[in-house]
Amino acid sequence: MKVIMSGNEATARGAYEGGARFASAYPGTPSTEILENMPQYGESVYSEWAPNEKVATEAAIGASIAGVRSFCAMKHVGMNVAADPIYTFAYTGVTGGFVMVVADDPGQHSSQNEQDNRNTAKSARLLMLEPSDSQESKDFMKKAFALSERFDMPVLFHVTTRTCHSKGIVELGEREEADVPDYEPKIRKYVTAPANAKVLRATLEDRVAAAREFSNNCEFNRVEMHSTKIGVITSGVSYQYARETFGEDASYLKLGLTFPLPDDLIKDFCSKVDKVYIVEEMDPYIEEHVKMLGIECTGKDVIPRYDELNTDIVRKAFLGVEPETYKSDLQTVVRPPALCAGCPHRGFFYALSKRKNLMITGDIGCYTLGSSAPLGAMHTTICMGASISQGHGASIALKDAGKDTKVVSVIGDSTFFHTGVNSLMDEVYNSGHNLTVILDNRITGMTGHQQNPGTGYTLMGKEAPEVDIPALCKAIGVKDENIITVNPNHLDEVNDALDKLLPKDEPCVLITRWPCVLKKFSKQDIDEFPTLHKTQCVIDQDKCKNCKMCVKTGCPALISTKEKVVVDYTSCNGCTVCKQVCPFKAIEEVTR
Amino acid sequence: MSEVKNILLVGVGGQGTILASKILTSGLMKAGYDVKMSEIHGMSQRGGSVSTQVRYGEKVYSPIVGKGSADVIVAFEEMEALRWLDHLKIGGTMVINDHQIQPVPVNLGNAEYPEGIIENLSKICDVHAFKAAEIATELGNPKAMNIVLLGALVKNMGGLDEIDWDAEIEANVKPKFVELNKKAFHAGYEL
Numbered sequence: 001m002k003v004i005m006s007g008n009e010a011t012a013r014g015a016y017e018g019g020a021r022f023a024s025a026y027p028g029t030p031s032t033e034i035l036e037n038m039p040q041y042g043e044s045v046y047s048e049w050a051p052n053e054k055v056a057t058e059a060a061i062g063a064s065i066a067g068v069r070s071f072c073a074m075k076h077v078g079m080n081v082a083a084d085p086i087y088t089f090a091y092t093g094v095t096g097g098f099v100m101v102v103a104d105d106p107g108q109h110s111s112q113n114e115q116d117n118r119n120t121a122k123s124a125r126l127l128m129l130e131p132s133d134s135q136e137s138k139d140f141m142k143k144a145f146a147l148s149e150r151f152d153m154p155v156l157f158h159v160t161t162r163t164c165h166s167k168g169i170v171e172l173g174e175r176e177e178a179d180v181p182d183y184e185p186k187i188r189k190y191v192t193a194p195a196n197a198k199v200l201r202a203t204l205e206d207r208v209a210a211a212r213e214f215s216n217n218c219e220f221n222r223v224e225m226h227s228t229k230i231g232v233i234t235s236g237v238s239y240q241y242a243r244e245t246f247g248e249d250a251s252y253l254k255l256g257l258t259f260p261l262p263d264d265l266i267k268d269f270c271s272k273v274d275k276v277y278i279v280e281e282m283d284p285y286i287e288e289h290v291k292m293l294g295i296e297c298t299g300k301d302v303i304p305r306y307d308e309l310n311t312d313i314v315r316k317a318f319l320g321v322e323p324e325t326y327k328s329d330l331q332t333v334v335r336p337p338a339l340c341a342g343c344p345h346r347g348f349f350y351a352l353s354k355r356k357n358l359m360i361t362g363d364i365g366c367y368t369l370g371s372s373a374p375l376g377a378m379h380t381t382i383c384m385g386a387s388i389s390q391g392h393g394a395s396i397a398l399k400d401a402g403k404d405t406k407v408v409s410v411i412g413d414s415t416f417f418h419t420g421v422n423s424l425m426d427e428v429y430n431s432g433h434n435l436t437v438i439l440d441n442r443i444t445g446m447t448g449h450q451q452n453p454g455t456g457y458t459l460m461g462k463e464a465p466e467v468d469i470p471a472l473c474k475a476i477g478v479k480d481e482n483i484i485t486v487n488p489n490h491l492d493e494v495n496d497a498l499d500k501l502l503p504k505d506e507p508c509v510l511i512t513r514w515p516c517v518l519k520k521f522s523k524q525d526i527d528e529f530p531t532l533h534k535t536q537c538v539i540d541q542d543k544c545k546n547c548k549m550c551v552k553t554g555c556p557a558l559i560s561t562k563e564k565v566v567v568d569y570t571s572c573n574g575c576t577v578c579k580q581v582c583p584f585k586a587i588e589e590v591t592r
Numbered sequence: 593m594s595e596v597k598n599i600l601l602v603g604v605g606g607q608g609t610i611l612a613s614k615i616l617t618s619g620l621m622k623a624g625y626d627v628k629m630s631e632i633h634g635m636s637q638r639g640g641s642v643s644t645q646v647r648y649g650e651k652v653y654s655p656i657v658g659k660g661s662a663d664v665i666v667a668f669e670e671m672e673a674l675r676w677l678d679h680l681k682i683g684g685t686m687v688i689n690d691h692q693i694q695p696v697p698v699n700l701g702n703a704e705y706p707e708g709i710i711e712n713l714s715k716i717c718d719v720h721a722f723k724a725a726e727i728a729t730e731l732g733n734p735k736a737m738n739i740v741l742l743g744a745l746v747k748n749m750g751g752l753d754e755i756d757w758d759a760e761i762e763a764n765v766k767p768k769f770v771e772l773n774k775k776a777f778h779a780g781y782e783l
Contacts, residue, residue: 004617004627109632133628133655166630166655169621240653312658323660325678326717330706332675335604335695337640366638374700551699556639560699570734 005170007163010134011101012037013170014141015071016045018097019178022063023047024056026418027447028075029110030164031103035073036450039460044175049450049459052384052418053078057100058085064098064154065190067181069145071157073101077383079117081419083124086154090124091200092190093152093207096178097145100126101157103164106281107308110161112364112381114306116282118158121259125208126156128259129220130236134168140220140256142173151211153204158258160281162237162308212260220256223269227251231273233266233286233297238309242279245314250277261289270295277318281309339369341557342533342573344441344514346375348488350553350577351495352408352437353377355502359394359405363387363420365412366446366516367439374554378410385419387411391434392427399433406502407434414444414452417467421476428477428507435501435508438469439488441516442525449519456524473509488512489575517573535574535589537567543586550578550587596649598657599745602676603668604693605642612666612738613644615764616745619755620648630655639696641672666745668724668738669693670709680717685748688713688721689741720744720783727779736769736776743780 005013011034015023023045025035038047050056053074063070074082079102086100102120105111121128129144131137137159144155188196215221230250234242239254253269255261270276270290278287278299287299302317303309315321339346349370352360362368362378363386371378380390391409398405411420416438424436444450451457456466470483482504486493494512501508515525521532537557539550541564551560555578557571567578579587599616601609613629620627625648632642645657659678666687667673673688680686688710697703706712710721722744728736739761746752761773 002621004621004629161632162630162655165632166628167617168628168652168655169626237655240655244653310656310658311654323658324682325660326680326682328674328677328712328716330674330709330712332671333695333697333703333705335639335641335671336697337605337638338696340638369638373696373702548701554696554700556696556699558699559694560701 001172002169003172004167005134005138006033006165006167007131007134007137007159008033008165009037010138010170011141011157011159012041013172014138014144015099016041017138017173017175018142018145019069019176020045020071020145021068021180022060022070023072024050024059025073026050026053026056026078027444027450028078028103029447030105030161031073031075031078031101031159032447032450033164034101035459042460047459049452051453053082054084057082060098060100061085061089064094064096066096066183068096069098069178070096071099071101074103075111076102076104076115076117077111077113078102079120081384083120086126087124088192088197089154090126091192091197091204094148094154095186096180097148097155099141099144099148099155099157101159104158104160104282106160112383114282116285117156118258118285119283121156121158122285125153125204126259127151127153127211128156128158128257130158130256130258131163132236132239132254132256133163134166134170136256137163138170138172142176145178151207151214153207153211156259158236160237166237208260212263215257215260215262216264218257221262221265222254222256223265224252224254225272228273230275230277231269232277232279233269233290234279235286236281238279238281241309241311241314244311245318255286258286261286263293266290267293267295279303279309279314282306336372337369338372338554338556339366340517341555341571342517342575344488344512344517344575345370345439346553346555347491347575347577348437348439348494348512349375349377350581351491351498355498357405359391359398359407361387361391361394361407361409361434363411363415365415367410367412370410372554374552384415385411385423388420388423388434388436389426391436392423392430392432395432395434396430408437409434410437410439412445413438413440413442413454413469416469417453421472424473424478424507424509425476432507433505435510437510437512440469440511440513441519442513443516443519445516445518449516456522469511470509478507478509482506482508483511485511485513488514489577491577491580517575533573534592535576536569536572536592537574537576537579537587538590539565539567540586540588543584545584545586547583549581549583553577553581596647596652597749598662598681599646599749600657600662600665600676600679601644601646601668602665602672603642604672605639607642607668608738609642609644609668611764612742613646615739615742615757615760616646618764619752619757619760620646622760623752623755625649626652628652628655641675643676664745664748666741668741671695671706673713674706674709677713677716683718685718685720686713687741687744687748688719689724689737690721691723691725720748722783724780728776731775731779732772736772739773739776740780743777744783745780747781747783
């Protein structure tokens with residue numbers, strides 16, 4: 001049967017067809033939909049959201065050691081969090097086939113950096129597969145588990161934003177069940193005490209050598225011979241751009257198994273063509289290897305080392321051709337993303353933005369948009385969980401230097417569970433004094449609403465215990481009187497809490513609790529937040545003085561022109577922050 | 593059938609191009625074309641500029657529509673039409689929803705929304721502009737705007753009349769909205 005699937009849907013399907021029985025992930029664009037698509041195979045494959053990528057990887061490793069085919073999935077920076085287990089799991093090898101899906105984001109569509117994790121496969125010595133479209137995502141993923149078992153190596157399944165989020169036609173196959181052996185301890189294989197690990201380190205080189213031999217003659221690496229004037233070596237979605245650029249005016253070595261790289265196949269291909277072009281995104285991963293083999297080639301001297309490729313870039317780089325286009329003399333205005341109308345973060349950030357002499361450390365989530373105009377109430381974003389630990393370091397350093405700048409650390413609920421908890425422990429243990437704010441919007445928001453340990457539900461839709469955030473903070477050692485929970489849509493509540501907590505010289509936690517406005521509300525949400533979406537705001541144009549105070553909340557439901565401000569009723573969700581800031585009481589809340 | 597055709601649906605996060613592109617790609621696949629579609633998810637959804645790219649033909653490689661190559665661009669918002677103008681093929685058609693959404697810098701008074709986009713573009717390229725939401729509202733629900741635009745897209749692409757679009761709408765839309773969306777499609781097609 002043929003269906004249209006995104007690369008992520010196809011990867012999930014491939015895992016099902018490949019006999020996977022266990023899957024775990026932390027959501028992260030562009031990888032999120034892989035696990036989101038697993039519950040449909042729930043009778044065959046158990047799947048779950050983990051609090052972070054390290055935990056997800058370790059859970060999947062546990063399943064592999066127990067003998068079942070398993071996988072984990074993450075975005076590229078999640079790979080850094082999971083690096084600790086995977087570098088050592090490379091030594092031990094697998095029992096059930098193991099695949100780590102890592103989704104890089106060339107062009108940083110939705111990421112804080114652009115790292116090429118093909119280098120990780122090489123550095124950790126993981127078999128690496130790189131599909132170039134949805135069909136290959138399904139086919140390669142299906143075969144990855146047996147490959148992992150054959151070479152006793154974990155597989156890094158390397159995909160990118162374009163392969164993840166592009167859709168194409170996929171021919172489906174049947175599931176292949178893999179036998180699960182009875183458990184037997186393999187202490188020398190899995191206890192990586194130095195005496196065992198040194199032995200494993202040596203055998204890893206043998207496993208890599210065997211895999212390299214295989215890579216020279218395997219179904220994942222393919223030669224397409226046409227004109228021999230140009231030979232293109234490429235992998236992943238870059239193959240598609242190269243194929244479209246050169247057509248049959250070039251021959252192709254299309255690589256799908258890219259660690260270990262096939263030395264003999266590369267040498268043989270290059271000997272048959274006049275000149276060699278390497279087409280790859282980000283780092284010169286293939287190019288450096290080809291050059292190391294002593295083969296002259298052209299790659300990153302004409303293709304950019306960063307950003308996403310496309311056919312236009314490849315065509316311009318190698319053929320010097322640019323398309324003819326229409327041009328207008330009108331200028332567009334940038335359209336940056338903004339916190340949604342009714343977003344519960346707006347009220348909090350608005351109140352915080354009015355405070356002076358603050359350093360505000362931030363984190364990864366929709367609420368990173370609190371840094372944008374007009375709010376400007378976040379000063380740093382580095383990585384998941386960093387807000388609290390950075391804030392701790394900064395507050396200690398500022399105080400020691402005799403400065404009176406207060407530090408506020410802002411983090412979302414899911415990010416707090418991810419790695420923020422450890423940071424709060426650091427702050428409390430070491431007598432820090434930054435104010436931690438946990439924006440609890442009852443869901444993992446930015447990646448499109450995934451359940452997490454605080455929401456009361458699992459990936460597979462089962463009810464689950466909820467983490468009690470105030471109780472957790474208390475257990476870490478924050479004093480009861482220093483933990484305050486507020487409704488962030490009520491500016492008075494937020495301001496009262498800031499007044500109480502900002503002057504304190506000890507660890508404090510402010511929790512804002514209100515659901516993401518785009519969330520599909522659970523029964524518990526409707527019970528706890530009965531006024532959700534029940535009202536809207538209207539501006540009484542007779543009372544409005546067009547002072548624009550409401551517009552300074554940054555709400556996209558307020559449409560401001562020179563003459564007046566009006567509410568877009570299709571977007572307003574009745575958070576009433578605009579009403580609260582209006583100095584002329586011109587905004588009213590009405591029933592929807 | 594050998595030449596690859598390119599379509600861009602552009603707009604603002606939250607305008608909902610997904611259903612329209614789903615119906616489109618499903619119809620194209622059943623007609624025997626190779627189809628690829630690409631869209632970017634994530635932070636840009638929060639009110640930023642978004643695009644859905646659809647390519648079809650006998651064999652499609654890249655999922656991305658290049659500059660100067662779109663046969664039809666459907667802009668759900670005026671300024672997004674302007675933003676993507678350089679992707680329109682010379683001789684291609686721009687279908688524009690006569691509707692403006694102010695970006696944050698304009699709302700804050702830090703920038704001005706460009707005036708006269710439709711008139712400007714009409715002088716440059718083939719433009720079909722209309723108020724899709726008004727047409728959908730007359731049919732019973734402004735949310736059917738996407739399908740009005742889809743109808744206009746299919747008409748302007750040409751060569752897609754043999755596809756049973758009513759059947760695709762039935763397969764992809766909740767039963768109670770099927771009739772509305774069929775009407776919306778035909779209204780867009782007749783424009």
